Amino acid sequence: MRIDVLLNKLCLVKTRSIAKNACDKNAIIINGKYAKASFEVKENDIIECNMYGYKTKIKITLLPEGNVAKKDVLNYYEIIEKEQDQSIV
Numbered sequence: 001m002r003i004d005v006l007l008n009k010l011c012l013v014k015t016r017s018i019a020k021n022a023c024d025k026n027a028i029i030i031n032g033k034y035a036k037a038s039f040e041v042k043e044n045d046i047i048e049c050n051m052y053g054y055k056t057k058i059k060i061t062l063l064p065e066g067n068v069a070k071k072d073v074l075n076y077y078e079i080i081e082k083e084q085d086q087s088i089v
Contacts (some may be wrong), residue, residue: 001063003028003047004037009064011051011071012056027051046080057081 002008004019008029013019019056020037028035029048041047043063049056057080064076 001041002037003030003035003041004059006041006063007049009068010076011068011070012058013051022049022051042066047077050085053084055081055083055085 004016004023007019007022008016009011013022019028021037023035023037026034027050030039030041030045030051032046035047041060041063043059043060047058047060049058058077059079059080060077068076
């Protein structure tokens with residue numbers, strides 16, 4: 001599944017276009033490398049998101065097949081670390 005679609009389905013960003021813009025601005029890192037919006041994510045990938053004033057690192061545990069309800073998103077990833085960073089927009 002594409003990273004921009006995944007971030008949107010897991011409610012980590014509000015829209016897919018925001019996810020694409022974040023990738024274009026090098027705010028998304030997957031397994032230590034900057035990701036383009038078309039990057040194919042697999043289970044057990046480590047994703048770092050530097051957005052909304054936070055540095056968040058998550059591990060994908062399961063890829064969603066369709067849309068995901070907000071109450072169920074934590075079934076698809078686990079938060080490794082989350083810290084506030086005022087220098088990130």
